[in-house]
Amino acid sequence: MSAAKKKAAKKSAVKKPAKKAAAKKKAPTKKAPTRVAKKKAASLSPAAKLAKSIHMPTNAMIGGRSVPAASGKTFATINPATGEVLAEVADCGSMDVDRAVAAARSAFHGPWSRLTPGERKRVMQRFATLIEAHATELATIETLEGGKPITDTANIDVADTIATIRWHAEAADKINDQLTPAGMGIVSMVVREPIGVVGVVLPWNFPLMMAAWKLGPILATGNTCVLKPAEQTSITTLRLAELATEAGIPDGVINVVPGFGPAVGEPLGRHPDVDAVAFTGSTETGRRFLNYSAESNLKRVLLECGGKNPFVVMHDADDLDAIAEHAANAIYWNGGQNCSSNSRLIVHRSLKDELLGLLLEKSREWTVGDPLDPNTRIGAMIEPEHLDKVLDNINSGHVEGADCVLGGNQVRMASGGYFVEPTIFDNVTPQMRLAREEIFGPVLSVITFDQPEEAIQIANDTAYGLSASVFTSDLRTAHLAARSIRAGTVTVNTYGEGDVATPFGGFGLSGFGGRDKSLHAHDQYTELKTIWIDLG
């Protein structure tokens, strides 16, 4: 290692976060509020005030009942913005999974799959309306347990959750089955039937939205389910299940079993009475579900996994200011803890300096702060281990010789939370770890190219294939690039994921077996049946 690299590596040495959360903390003794405390409370934002009195369900939801874990154990859910214990949640295991699967099976044989699609639609619409009525409360809990900015949880996570449930509800009674051309004496029908009990295993980065992306099509097609939220973020999923009951979704249709991966996710993945598993999370865990299925009942497995997504700026791209805005959004939104974040900026050499200058300016707008403050744009990393992983990746950039032109540090350490500032590395090469691993933090790598084919080759130089963005003013270049990049979603002259009507999922290590969103998601929660009637 050169002296310069050694110096850089030393400078970026990972600072350990305050580990307030390590031990279960005794609840502080309540004291009467002082005048200073009262004044402070008066200056809190509405979300911060609500956070002090909010109802947070912590039991499992099985068969429509709120129940503790069979073992009676609980685990601490931590607020990643402060490192403090937020709640003690039921620490479930395989006995709870068995109870939940039995409840889901009985609800499947009971009313839910027998309702007409129109009746299911109406109940789901009531569910969406109730979520809307509790939007502020849900956004606040999502912010408290996920460390996500309140402006995002309110305007994006909860809003998308409501819209997703509504859209799939609305589609429920608009999908027809088929008759095939079999001749006069035969009625040949191809019909879709609900697949049965679906296990849903969720990540922590978009707890409500990912639950809704699964629940929408699962419920609309008449299935029942057992949800396992990520252990870091169980509470909004549990609240969602309470609202479902209130909306009239029959008991046992939505069960929620909180707990850890090996204790709850694995028994769900291996359960002989689960017909399909829909998983969103890391590729590493996703692979396990294929094994669980192979070694149990060959249940259908749908995997939505990670990404290392390219943001390609061709030499003829227009409006660099707008492109810089998109690039900042693509890497900093949700603190980069986003499967479809564009963490590789692949830019034509002739535009690099100007675009990077604009991007550095835009980066200043992405303030890191208290997630309950409406002005905060980047909240906390989810947990100390994840913070360490992000800082370790930053360190690798220094060690491998990339140029850190912005940030690179853990910040707001006095808060006790796990914050990283916006970070940009220039002169990254496609071989560097920064350009290859999913960092899942606000860390952008800038890579330059000279020929359009080279840009496509770099974009595709990854085992992932979730999403990509291409910027060009030439329609032909746009079309060729969109068709040549191996990714489930390619956006042109914008950053995003389409909308609820477009399928979302990945190629390669980014996914397997299906898609979230759109009518295609309805297909994957149904079985095809041929009915061949001989009319004699």
Ligand code: NAD
């Ligand atoms: P993770 O794989 O660590 O955990 C996901 C879920 O799997 C959690 O509920 C966890 O408890 C469970 N799990 C962990 N180990 C398990 C095991 N051995 N058996 C069964 N279940 C187990 O992922 P994460 O860290 O929560 O989420 C981040 C990842 O999710 C990133 O890679 C991200 O790209 C991906 N993601 C993908 C999409 C998409 O739509 N493609 C969306 C959001 C997040």
